Amino acid sequence: MSISLRKSFRWLAVPLVLLAVMLLSHGTASAATTVTYSNFTASNLGDFQLNEATASLNPNNNNVLRLTNNYGQAGSAFLKNPISLASDASFSTAFRFEIHGSQSGGADGLVFVVQTVSNTAGGGGGGIGYQGIANSLGIEFDTWNNGNGGNPETACDDDDNHVGINLNGSLCSDPRINVDSLGQMDAGGFWYAWVDYDGFNQWLEVRVSRTDSRPADALLSKSVDLLAVLGQTDAYVGFTSGTGGAMSVHDIVTWEFTGEFAPIDAPPPLVDTDEDGIVDPQDNCANDANADQTDSDGDGIGNVCDPTPNGDGDRDGDGDGDGDGGSKRDILNSCKQGGSNGRDKAPGLDKPFNDKSKAANNVCK
Ligand SMILES: [Ca+2]
Ligand SMILES: [Ca+2]
Ligand SMILES: [Ca+2]
Numbered sequence: 001m002s003i004s005l006r007k008s009f010r011w012l013a014v015p016l017v018l019l020a021v022m023l024l025s026h027g028t029a030s031a032a033t034t035v036t037y038s039n040f041t042a043s044n045l046g047d048f049q050l051n052e053a054t055a056s057l058n059p060n061n062n063n064v065l066r067l068t069n070n071y072g073q074a075g076s077a078f079l080k081n082p083i084s085l086a087s088d089a090s091f092s093t094a095f096r097f098e099i100h101g102s103q104s105g106g107a108d109g110l111v112f113v114v115q116t117v118s119n120t121a122g123g124g125g126g127g128i129g130y131q132g133i134a135n136s137l138g139i140e141f142d143t144w145n146n147g148n149g150g151n152p153e154t155a156c157d158d159d160d161n162h163v164g165i166n167l168n169g170s171l172c173s174d175p176r177i178n179v180d181s182l183g184q185m186d187a188g189g190f191w192y193a194w195v196d197y198d199g200f201n202q203w204l205e206v207r208v209s210r211t212d213s214r215p216a217d218a219l220l221s222k223s224v225d226l227l228a229v230l231g232q233t234d235a236y237v238g239f240t241s242g243t244g245g246a247m248s249v250h251d252i253v254t255w256e257f258t259g260e261f262a263p264i265d266a267p268p269p270l271v272d273t274d275e276d277g278i279v280d281p282q283d284n285c286a287n288d289a290n291a292d293q294t295d296s297d298g299d300g301i302g303n304v305c306d307p308t309p310n311g312d313g314d315r316d317g318d319g320d321g322d323g324d325g326g327s328k329r330d331i332l333n334s335c336k337q338g339g340s341n342g343r344d345k346a347p348g349l350d351k352p353f354n355d356k357s358k359a360a361n362n363v364c365k
């Protein structure tokens with residue numbers, strides 16, 4: 001987990017220590033925990049409990065936190081370690097998300113959630129992975145109108161492009177607001193959100209923008225006693241999503257959260273891990289430099305990191321002209337490439353070579 005003073009405030013470190021000493025003399029100060037994610041990789045995803053559909057989606061080649069990507073899913077990701085909110089449950093967070101690849105109208109959205117257990121994903125579809133999570137606050141970014149059918153639980157989910165404040169796993173947002181003036185949330189492109197809870201004044205504010213500049217004015221606000229909702233100050237924080245008969249790919253791109261009321265200017269910036277000039281969420285192989293982004297089979301995964309660059313189910317997964325791993329010809333060819341046991345060393349590995357015999361495992365010796 002990356003925990004640090006936000007870079008822009010490092011120069012404040014010495015004054016802050018002095019301030020902390022002063023405050024401690026009054027018995028009130030404690031260091032807030034801050035988590036910062038500029039991307040999501042195999043190494044830092046270990047910080048998260050990945051639930052249901054989300055568990056099988058990460059890591060992916062874009063270094064994002066992919067919550068859902070197909071029809072009929074519920075998924076969630078929560079930090080494994082609880083974060084101690086301020087004694088009045090104050091917190092601040094900022095994140096960047098993208099909802100793209102929509103089919104059949106796009107659905108159902110994603111929810112930022114503060115709750116008291118880490119291993120829960122709520123109902124799928126219109127439940128957005130949030131429905132039924134007790135003792136929770138959810139800020140929903142809802143892309144499907146579930147208001148039809150007379151179900152009182154969804155009667156107030158009557159808009160296919162709204163942001164809402166939800167409590168205790170209810171889909172009934174109060175308040176909620178349409179965001180058509182900013183665009184369609186499930187049409188792709190980055191969206192930015194800020195959520196700040198001032199526990200002293202029991203006041204919650206939500207900001208949303210299409211740029212990383214924190215808006216002066218809140219989009220939604222609500223008077224709420226979060227400490228009473230949670231029943232404790234140790235909270236699990238993360239995101240949920242759901243899809244149904246319509247779907248989108250729901251990605252959290254960057255995220256910062258701090259366990260005190262300390263409004264954040266902008267979500268963490270994008271990074272270019274492999275330094276090929278293309279930032280991670282837009283790079284079809286974020287960890288392998290490929291400025292040309294060549295993707296022969298058009299599956300969104302660049303050739304340099306695609307295990308089957310010529311299409312799933314092909315008989316020559318690595319395109320080396322000798323068939324899939326395990327054939328005699330492939331083994332010999334792989335040995336020439338420097339493989340130790342018949343597996344290709346070149347990018348784009350063949351299927352694993354399964355022969356367990358001693359001879360087979362030492363074919364190159
Ligand atoms: Ca909905
Ligand atoms: Ca890159
Ligand atoms: Ca790349």
Ligand SMILES: [Ca+2]
Nearest residue numbers: 297299301306
């Ligand atoms: Ca590909």
